[in-house]
Amino acid sequence: MASLMIADWRQADFAELYDRWLELEALRQQVHQRAGAVANRQTFVARLRLLADDPGCVGAAWRAGDTWAGALVAQAAGSSASLALLILDLHASHSAAGRREMFNWLTAALRAKGVRTLMVALSRPLAVEEAMWLALGTRTDHHTYQVTL
């Protein structure tokens, strides 16, 4: 099993996180049989740099062996926070431990900031992803419906 390391997300290689995000997005599109526009690497990395400059952003990145395998980042505003970045290697054997450790890091950092509520928006969620959040103690709050005109 690859060794796990959790670090402040700002230490992660953003370009490498893009590869993980792309894999997850491809899986979503495959499962939901829907093609959609995806960001290129440059745009994605630029967005992460913007988030990294925001002092309200807290989060953890997860390194498995020599690969940045995931990141969990929330943007706090007053007493609530929203998940700003979710990148997970859902099918790796070491995923569950990495997820739990990243989540514990994130919630501890949010509590230290005085945040009382975390909101997590999951776009076209995969069943395994939704189950993961339920296992971490979150509850389903709202559904977003969409109709193409």
Add this chain to the structure above:
Amino acid sequence: MMIRSATQDDLAAIGDLWQSLVEHHMALDAAMPRPAADGAARYADRLANMLNDPYAQALVAEVDGRVVGYVTALIAEMRAEMFAEERAGLIADIYVHPSFRGAGIGRALLGALNDWFRLRGAAYVEWYVASRNEAARGFWQRVGGRDVMVRMRLDLDQDA
């Protein structure tokens, strides 16, 4: 039944319907936000600011001169900058008085709103529904809504 654009004269009636909507949500889920003491009046004030906004719409359903339902909506760029831009319609609130449900008023409000969205170039429409509002979720599925996103919530002071 008539569907028409809301006017200043409708604001108090819409505020009362909003109050009923919020109370309905609180009955379904105690964690839903509670209205301020003057919440209905504040809502009406907010709506008044929308009436002249070309990117906002408020429609009412009127039966025998009484406002029995309404919908409010916006045109917005919904996607984060890392996705290709698409103009979207966002439904903010929709409510039909319980005594007038089952008569197609919700569908009529939605049909008129979708015409307005199309005129303004929206490619798709999105709206949020409380997870515990099973009746509303059923309605949206019947009118062809696809469940594309869920919002999860964690109360950190209870989780510790």
